[in-house]
Amino acid sequence: MRIKFTRLIAFVVVFANVIVIYYSLRLFVSFGGFQAYTPPTIKTVTKPATKHISKLVTIIIREFESFENDVSATVQSFLNVFPNIQVIIVYDSIPYPALDISSRNSSVKNVKGVNLSPSLKVPFIERYPVLSIKTKYVLFVPDSTRINSRQILQSMVSELTKQPDGIVVAPVSSKKELGCLRVNVNIREWTLKYSLIKGNVCDAVSGKHLALMETELLKQLPDPFLLPFPHSLYVQTSPLFVKSHHAQWKQKQVDNERLKHLYKLFQLKEVVRETGTTEWYGCTRDTPRCFGPILDLMPSYLFEGKWTPPCCLSNLRKTAKHVFNSLDEAGIRYWLEAGSLLGAMRSGDILPWDHDVDIGFNRDDLLRSQWLKKAKDKPVVDSKGFLWEKATGGNFYRVNYSKTNKIYVNLFPFYSKNGTMTKDAWFTSHKNMEFPDNFLHPMSSIEFVGRQVPSPNNIRDFLELKFGRGAIESPEYPNPSRLPFP
Structure with a gap:
């Protein structure tokens, strides 16, 4: 209005x-x-x-x-x-x-x-x-x-x-x-x-x-x-x-609680004030993420015609940066993968409807990371509070924002076989991941979540191999045929 x-x-x-x-x-x-x-x-x-x-x-x-x-x-x-x-x-x-x-x-x-x-x-x-x-x-x-x-x-x-x-x-x-x-109310972006x-x-x-x-x-x-x-x-x-000083204090408390209720009622997660300050009313490290289980790669909010809650995107960026730093320190060869690389090509950031970050890495380097090594046997929380675990849906790993907040980064181990980067088993949640190993010789880099991240060379060809022609210009939801609306 x-x-x-x-x-x-x-x-x-x-x-x-x-x-x-x-x-x-x-x-x-x-x-x-x-x-x-x-x-x-x-x-x-x-x-x-x-x-x-x-x-x-x-x-x-x-x-x-x-x-x-x-x-x-x-x-x-x-x-x-x-x-x-x-x-x-x-x-x-x-x-x-x-x-x-x-x-x-x-x-x-x-x-x-x-x-x-x-x-x-x-x-x-x-x-x-x-x-x-x-x-x-x-x-x-x-x-x-x-x-x-x-x-x-x-x-x-x-x-x-x-x-x-x-x-x-x-x-x-x-x-x-x-x-x-x-006043800008954006229901899709929860803001x-x-x-x-x-x-x-x-x-x-x-x-x-x-x-x-x-x-x-x-x-x-x-x-x-x-x-x-x-x-x-x-x-x-x-x-x-x-009002009296006590009444003014009480009024302020009442107003704050009413505002929180108002934002919760309309499912608003991020409020940017006229002064430029930002207030968050979404999930934190100590609370569960803002959406439940993901079926067929489709988070529930997509069925509501919304994109990923901004608090989840913020927490996902923090998790991704932590993983990049950890892999760099361990000397692991890795690259940005799948939809995350697509988001990097489009805007240098996570796709606004994506719920995770995908990273590929060389399987031979796995034992260089103490956290990946420990996660092979059981989940482990690192010194910064991030949870490393082996995924149940395939032979790959996940790094969660916390033990409570399961917004995560996927780590997929690849190895070269007959000129193709392949993996030990199918990732049940991610298809079409194999690719010629010449995309990694030499490696390139791309801007993503505010820093340079290793990537395959010839990124356009790499993404069109996985998603089809025009994927960069016209990206789609993971499984759009499941949506009840166009």
Whole structure:
């Protein structure tokens, strides 16, 4: 989704007599490039004439904490200006201490609380907030917001009528501007990336703000009231109240846990912040890899239309570099093989859907490595924590990232026989591996995972011998015929 955001002209707030600047955001169901947008000059903002504002907008308060909040005063502020407006307070558990909406105001009858938590006493339809919204628009209001004029909401509605498929936002304070963010959600690559941008187009905004959108757009979201809000809103559409020191610390802990839950829910493994820092939410050395057993060379994520999780690729690169260093130290003659050599030719890296690294080596050199020698009898963990073992599916070896995380590098022993590099037994998981030994006389090298790695000479001929003509330009999944989609 794309959001266009424009800055409207300043206008005078009647009671406060301060300048308020607000922005508008426009969503597009598009994943294309940046689209330039020049907003029209607006000299005056007219009041919508179709209906009274209270019949057009429902106010929703979602993001607040039960242990400390300002919801009562926030609601009262809006009721003072719009006595007949509908207000829905959405929460996961009943706030305690209880919210105190003044009973002296007759508008309290328009305030409704919706508890999202399942209850035997409450039917599903009554705890689904979207079903309670009868107006054309919804206005999300952050906790500790004050309003003292009708003009800002009228202006937001007026702007949204010009771009009904969008979101219009306004800062709650005239002293702070909102930041414009690009949000890149890539389900195939398991990633979510934020970046600060300048200009008229953005996917999300940072800073405390009101957000106005059509109710129909809200109904299209997978989980429109998912916390933390509005972070989850912008992920799905791409995608301060002064507290005590203890409350601020507690709020930070709660937000971090909610973000982790959000990323886990959408299976996002790598998050790149607008500051450039990277956060990982995938597998580590102390956890199992992100996918289960591999059948017919096809990891389960390929059947989901995804590529290898970025944490697995990162761990696989670390394992490959360790193996290269170990083989170099032992004086073993080795070369990059199969799909790994194909990835090196294409990008100098592992193919984005590959789950292992393949290395061929001279069988006569096997005993030069203490770890290969020990692994012949039983698995062994080396001094850096990598697990060396003899594979059960053929006469070859594997080096795993750790004893727990079984992302691995394959080591295939070859020897020359009648001018052909061959092996003692078929590798049940890898076919078409034999090749003329003149590809290794002399050896060449190629860039791979950030370093030079030995390789066969005449790499193109070598790869087309194994994979067929055009393999470099048009690589395929290991067993594409098994996929349930093109």
